[in-house]
Amino acid sequence: MAQKASNSRSKSTNSRSKSTNSRSKASNSRGSSRSSSNGAGRSASQKPEKYRFAQNVGGDATMAEEEYRKYATEGDGMNADPDVLLTVPVVKVDSIHLEVEDLDARVALKAQVLDLVKLRVGVEAHLGKVRLDIKGVEAQALLKVRLDHVAAIVDRVLTTIDRNPELVENLSQAVEDIGWGAGDALDDTGEALEHVGEGAKGAVEDVGKGAGSAVSDIGGGAGEAVEGVGEGAGQAVGEVGEGAGQAVGEVGEGAGQALGDVGQGAGQAVGNLDQTVGGLGQTVGQVGQGAGDAVQGLGQGVGGATEGLGQAVGGVGEAAGQLGQGAGQAAQGLGQGVGGVGEAAGQLGQAAGGLGQAAGGLAGGGQPQGGGQDQGDGQQQAGGQDQGDGQQQGGGQAQGGQQGAQGNGGAPDATSGQVVKVVAKTLAHEIGSAASDEMKDLGSAAARKARELGERRRQRRAEKHNATPAAVKIAYEEGLDLDDIEGTGAEGRITVKDVRTALEA
């Protein structure tokens, strides 16, 4: 049995209420009126006058108290008190501005026994639209709910069921029927699903068969296609083989011809080899001459720088020039064989080594490698001897170098002193040049600065005397005082014309 003792629900839309300076006493909800009015606390009527707002009811008790007394004294004693009592003893509000629209208030009692009995008793109030102003309000509310009738009805229903259990059986049978119906429905659903499954299975099988056939057809077509491809490929490969054979044959022919040409060319090249070697001899000879000229030029240059060493290096240059001649002769001698060229080249290398030693000695400050110093303190005759040696053997440089080596320690101090002098002289010259250039630059900068300062000074004077810069310049040059000149330009500005007029005056 489901039983709801009280059900209070309200629904309000678009409702507004406004109260000012309101006071209210607390509401009081009690499950039993007996416990509420017989409690230890004072009743409203027992309170002092200033707290007794509920004077709207005659007698010495409030409405709730009177109602309770009435309930307590009335009835058959078994049902004197309500089962639920909700009291709002008193609410006092000085002023209320109330606007209500569509307000629903409902108090109901519901009871239900299975689906056999449904009870509903209550009061529902609906306020469609209320707008009022009320002042000096005292209000009380009271709700009573009795469950005797509900309990009696429910008791009767249960008694009836007790006496007539078939009602419950029928009720259960009805539920069972519902269950069977549901079961049948589920069975039918299962069968339907089974049929659906069979259909789906058949469809899948058909799809499988179709797919299999399609795959088979595809396989057959692919096999045929592959066969066709194989045939085409075989033909293509055969054709390629033929083409390749032809190409290789042609390549062979071309290669044969090329080799033939190469052979001819090689023969010609070999035939020209003697000529080439002869030309090589000439070339080597020319190289020797060129080297001789270069070294000679070097010797002259160095000789120009240092007197003593210049003579010695000049001898070396002559020796080198003769080396070229000797090398040419050697190359000619080797025109019959390449081996002779190698020897000549080796001798040329030796000669170059000697020359390198001589040059190294020069750079080292007159070290004893000087080629001809040992033969007369750097006299030119020393080169003559080398020259003679070079002419006789075509490789006299080597001897010259050896002789130079033999002349270690010959008058080195005089040579180094001359070099130092030359170096000092050169440095002084270079420093002097650099200093001169620097002074020139400084002088130019100073002159430029002076001009700029002069321009600024004239501008300041022009601004001070209200004159043009040109007029200021002329006046300054001529010794005129601008204060004595009257300007005729714009706003009395002194111009060149004014200055010249003043000069003429």
Added chain:
Amino acid sequence: MSDQPDIELGAVVKAKRLRFKAKPETEVRVHGDEGGSGSERENLPETVEPGVTYRDVRVAWRATAKLDPERRNSKEGKS
């Protein structure tokens, strides 16, 4: 069995001044076998007029609803 209602809702309102700005729209419905609603009024007519200020008003409103098991029994017996 008592004849008292199963649901009884009552309210007493006393006001020094009461004025309706518009004609109120109210409705009371009772659910049950028996019941009804009514009010006892002092200085307030059954039908109020908007804009009129009523003074020293007192309204005791009461609504009841009741189940009648005997009548239900008779209904069941008839059916």
